[in-house]
Amino acid sequence: MTVARTRPGSSTAPTPTGHPLLGSALDLRRDPLGTFVRAQREYGDVVRMTAGPPGLRAVMYCVFSPEGAQQVLAAQATNFRKDNVFYEEIRQTGGNGLLTSQDDVYLRQRRLIQPLFTKKRVDGYAATITGEAEATAERWRNRPEVDVVREMDRLALRTVSRVLFGADVETAVDVIHANFPVISAYITQRAYSPLRLPRTWPTPANRRAEAATRAVYEVCDRIIAARREEGGDTGEAGDDLLSLLSRASNEEDGSLDATELRDQVLVFLLAGHETTATSLAFALHLLARHPEARARAQEEIDALPSGQPYTAATPDHLPYLTRVLKETMRLYPAAPLVGRRAVEETEIDGHVIPAGADVLVAPWVTHRHPAHWTDPDRFDPDRFTPDQETARHRYAWLPFGGGPRACIGRHFSMLESVLALAVLLREYDIETPDVDIPVTSAVTLQAVGEARVRVKARAHIH
Template identity: 70%
Template sequence: MAVITEIPGPKGLPVLGSILDLRRDTLGTFLRIRQEYGDVVRVSAGPPGLRTVLHCVFSAEGAQQILASQAANFRKDNQFYEELRLSAGNGLLTSQDADYLRQRRLIQPMFTKRRVDGYAAAVTLEATATAESWRDTAEVDVVQEMNHLALRTVSRILFGADVEAAVDVIDRNFPVINNYVTQRGFSPANPPRNWPTPANRRAGAATGEVYAVCDRIIAERRAKGEDDGDDLLSLLSRAGSEQDGTLDPAEIRDQVLIFLLAGHETTATSMAFALHLLALHPEEQAKARQEADALPPDRPLTATDLDRLPYLTAVLKEAMRLFPAAPVIGRRSVEAAEIDGHLIPAGADVLIAPWVTHRHPGLWTDPDHFDPDRFTPEQEASRHRYAWFPFGGGPRACIGQHFSMLESVLALAVLLRSYELEAVDTEVPLAAGITLQATGPARVRLRARK
């Protein structure tokens, strides 16, 4: 088969291209252009001289080539990752080459299944506290509540007893940083960060406050010699090898910031939309609750309970299909490459979109319908490996995916054992940021169970 060199795509406006469509409705625009132009689409956005050309790849095969089989040719060298690196540090999510390999080797032992399973106690502790806080409440916004739950959980696992010192600072400042990185990451031109613009000053103050609280906790731990605990900060402080040395305080802070960002916003999104979908679908909610109710009632949930919750796990996976926490993933090509039968030029900005691939009618029957039974073992085995990739894939796949699944499933089980849910909001407005952003509430009515 001949390689297609002329990649199709929308012409857009004569001067601005497709930038207005992308800014008005990024996710909807990607869905539309796949339907109109196919699985590999070229999109121009911005005025001449500041124009960005995006090569969008929507097929499962294309995603596999970019993330896995040709991963070395598609790097995190684009503008978005540079902005994220400048705001959140050179941690595991943003680092590359020798830095990334060294960090991965040092950090991998902290995310073995055995180590992660030990975090189940912190998950159930925070989920139970959330359930108790709802006792005198008739209605909650699950977007807000799951953000708070996930932040407290990851902060407890990171900081241990110092959890309270970090939660408020992160909760106030991360949305500012998220918005700043998103705006600059997708803008055709940005003022230098050291110019005293209102946006620069707000983001600088937010980043400074987050850095300060992390640096203070790290310094206090080191001053007291308290780095023998089981929380991730203690493990990072002790991490080292003859080959890779140890992490200095700035490197530890960068890893902490990435864990906070990737470990709470993504998991919060998955849990919030799982609850939202269950509230909209009473039959599926009852089936998931039946599993949770079958667990022993006289003890906190543990990692061993995960295998006893296959339907609830399928609910979560289906929520992550419909509402992937990372709806769009960017890379930049080093050399020209053939991707899904199309020639991607050297130096191209390339986007793959779980938001679109997870709804691809060639991969999913009735793709907009909520159906947890898509994730039975038999159904999963029959699909392309990259029909569903909420954790990315290949050598840069998310190191925390087992932790995210453990936290989400156990927390959902705790909440479903405590409440029946009824949807108030049937639609939740969305936007694409560093992660998928709910720009409005997802309210549910609560009915406490005895």
């Protein structure tokens, strides 16, 4: 492993004063994302933050610049590993799938799964995506308003479940919808707690999480077993993602066993629905707050050929709507904080990062970096015209991460989001009061409470 060693003149990263005993713990508990933004504004692009009482104090090095993010995620990716508490908690609950695995295990999984996420394969899911979006639009008939947080969570979960499980979607959706929030809250609480009780202790939190995890495991295992039985000895089955995963194999890597299959399914369910749901909900919220942007997007949608179904080629004809989505993902990145642990001492932006240090890349902050974004809190889809995108540092916008661990589902998420937005905006005008929706960081970005939007069927639609 080649690591950029520290140079003469490199310095210790500045540390906010915080509370004499607890450091920044209280600020991070009250408003974690705002605390990180303020840290960048006041102290710079690498900040050492402490949280917790002496003896239980957590120390993390926060990296806010695009250059620093590129160093951690790409240029020195082998020196920054998923060895921190957060990923270990995900492993303990959701298995060792593509999100959490490392080294040879990760490479083997990636080689087996990558062919399932080619552009051609993902484009084949366009009809499924559109069908679920149209079912959502139909559910909104005669409803004066909807909570887009809840509605988009349901839509994204049904879509990824349909792509994963095919006809078995109804079996899975209700169980996952009921239990994933319990699992996500449990992982987050343990990851950020200075004192973690053993999972085997029969505390109320442990018992709730165990029951929720068991319910999700059982429904996944049942569907996997049934799918393998359907395929029989011939390996013949459907084209849903689970069938393809079941048949994935090569001479070098073999195939995925039942446990590995379940681990990957859980990753796709978690990463493939919560992240896209976040993007969709906030895109609708922002468009409802900005009627001129909504009208411009609808004008583009209305120009599509009348009566023809949307396909994987449709987003090519919706450049403004795509820019709306990208700007939404800038302001509300589904993964606002990305953790790693340094193996060897190195240097980022002139500051020493010690061996063994917890390192936090913060897309939430990088996406608001005043050196790279003018008036960064303003919603402006035209930041993503081709010329502007080319002129910016490639890691100034990183909703899908970057480097060798960049999100394998990027194309699927973009395709799903643009097509779903196109269907809903084709059918409805939307409005909402011009207020921000409070958010917090859990496994993914979470809205605090509802985001209600008034919906009105459009008079002239195709």
